[in-house]
């Protein structure tokens with residue numbers, strides 16, 4: 578069985594407070610986009626994880642696909658050994674949730690392929706063990722998120738009338754480092770006060786708290802954002818803790834742009 582774990586973008590991201598468990602409470606809107614990895618699972622006689630495409634830093638045993646398998650196996654010993662192959666397109670350390678999506682899709686795939694009958698709510702709980710961004714990818718539709726990102730509420734938001742440009746400057750931003758650099762606090766404009774149907778208003782009202790610290794450390798990211806606005810984007814912002822920047826253009830109006838060596842650009846027309 579093959580599934581295609583997609584990426585997410587954050588539309589607005591406010592870091593509200595540091596918690597006693599070391600994590601931060603936040604508020605954000607998650608929106609899924611079809612920049613995808615490919616995840617294949619076959620039944621075998623011994624556990625194998627293999628990977629192609631973009632190289633993932635770290636040991637294969639730390640991969641969220643492997644961790645997701647182990648998490649389910651502990652509660653569902655009937656799961657057979659599998660060969661999991663992950664073909665990676667989504668840049669890592671990009672704020673696009675690629676690793677989180679791989680972990681969440683592994684849970685969904687194993688549940689379906691081996692008829693474990695785990696309800697979606699329980700899958701979200703397993704996903705929260707893997708990472709803060711993971712639960713979103715179980716439902717994978719636009720939502721408000723709070724807590725660590727695991728408390729979700731559906732948001733009616735259809736951006737299919739727009740085109741998206743994602744640019745990754747090849748910089749790997751460590752999420753833990755980015756959280757450690759910022760000062761949490763109440764947002765100037767809470768996400769509940771944003772008019773989600775008026776995309777043109779977002780430029781002046783929707784903010785990502787990570788931009789202050791991450792753009793200060795990596796000015797190249799701010800330059801990408803400026804170039805997007807200079808070329809007709811109606812909204813542009815860093816996604817999550819970066820370093821990818823996402824721009825929303827009027828439908829089929831993404832300009833042909835030259836980027837520096839080592840940058841990768843992805844279009845969702």
Ligand SMILES: C[C@](O)(CO)[C@H](O)COP(=O)(O)OP(=O)(O)OC[C@H]1O[C@@H](n2ccc(N)nc2=O)[C@H](O)[C@@H]1O
Nearest residue numbers: 587599600601677708709710711725752753756817818
């Ligand atoms: C920045 C976002 O992408 C916004 O959607 C997420 O909050 C990050 O989620 P993630 O990559 O799944 O992060 P995790 O793997 O859970 O945590 C990585 C590290 O980020 C910090 N972290 C993460 C999420 C959170 N709500 N508070 C935190 O302080 C912690 O230091 C943690 O050790």
Ligand SMILES: Nc1ncnc2c1ncn2[C@@H]1O[C@H](COP(=O)(O)OP(=O)(O)OP(=O)(O)O)[C@@H](O)[C@H]1O
Nearest residue numbers: 634635640641669670671672674675676677679752
């Ligand atoms: N399947 C995977 N794909 C990408 N990275 C993974 C995967 N499994 C584990 N990781 C680890 O996650 C790290 C990237 O996480 P980080 O939170 O820094 O970046 P991100 O792009 O914001 O998040 P993520 O893609 O995990 O949501 C990588 O350095 C890698 O070690």
